[in-house]
Amino acid sequence: MTEIAFIGLGTMGCPMAERLIRAGHTLRLNRVKEASSHLIALGGRAEASAALAAEGAEVVILMLPDTPDVEQVLFGAGGVASGLSRGALVIDMSSIDPVATREFAKRVREQGGHYLDAPVSGGEIGAKGGTLSIMVGGEAEQFNRALPLFEILGKNINLIGENGAGQVAKVANQIIVALTIEGVSEALLLAQRAGVAPDKVRQALLGGFAQSRILEVHGQRIIDKSFAPGFAIRLHRKDLNLAANAARALQLDLPNTTATLKMMDDAVTQGNGDRDHSALFLTLEAKSAQDAAQGST
Known part of the structure; x- marks a missing residue:
């Protein structure tokens, strides 16, 4: 004890x-x-x-x-x-x-x-x-x-x-998780816009090379529109800011991390900061709807 x-x-x-x-x-x-x-x-x-x-x-x-x-x-x-x-x-x-x-x-x-x-x-x-x-x-x-x-x-x-190495590994983890959530969101948004059932697309993808824990868990959250926080967007945004700061210090270009961080900034601005990070889907969905509206005018 x-x-x-x-x-x-x-x-x-x-x-x-x-x-x-x-x-x-x-x-x-x-x-x-x-x-x-x-x-x-x-x-x-x-x-x-x-x-x-x-x-x-x-x-x-x-x-x-x-x-x-x-x-x-x-x-x-x-x-x-x-x-x-x-x-x-x-x-x-x-x-x-x-x-x-x-x-x-x-x-x-x-x-x-x-x-x-x-x-x-x-x-x-x-x-x-x-x-x-x-x-x-x-x-x-x-x-x-x-x-x-x-x-x-x-x-x-x-x-x-040594000390600090665990935090570096976590920053790397958060990059992968954020970019995968963004990718899953794009895939399911494409299915939705094309008139194909996102739940059936997700089920099919779970049996192939695209299978991941994020597609399994967060893909279902996206389909259910269930965004009670397991891990809030505002906290994940904090972690991506750590990644961006580290990249600047190391003179690295992390373009997709930067783009996903911008989406998380937009999500917080839209009032979704305390929702689960899978709610990044809502930001993509809103942008898609805005782009569609502008394209029809």
Whole structure:
């Protein structure tokens, strides 16, 4: 049994924390809200600050929206750093900037702690089912220390390299996911406009080389027009901005990433930022309708 501080109980963090509690670990929780209050009934303990949650914890797990949130929770007033025990392991499972990650790891090590960046892929479904892909950056010794916890949360668990490497892998993952959602959206929009049943097209494609988890899950979401967020567009847009920033720093041209990021900007402007990232389809659909209207005038 491990004493764990868990901070960040949103769409992903809440089911992840629940899995750790049900596996027998002691969780000290910060930022408990109504949607995560059931974790207290399961045995979690609410703490008023990140510092109090971290005091005496062997492991601190973060699952937060963005780079500034991680920095504030770690090093701000009442943050983890002010309560961190010597030798404790900080595991940041958020998706944030790789450069900032390396700096955060350095600061934690200077305080006598250890640090892994371990962003995840698999969405809410993976978080609930314990089937997340976990991409880890850090020392092998600390990876092995954390592995029993990772195995509760995920199935495809890989040590990629030093601190920051996990975040680079996650950025690469988010490029592939975003571009595949965009491609699936275009394909189903084509079928719809051509008067062919999108559900039958999807079913046919699932048996061929175009088969993918995104076509399976998000293709069905698109057909059903069911866009309750498993992973919100605004969060995926944040990740593509990380990709764009990294590309600029490395003097890389990522044209399709740039184009899909623009579509996500449009989706947020259209009020769809809190919908699932499969709702990118709606942006393409709206643009198609606009183009058709302009072409008929």
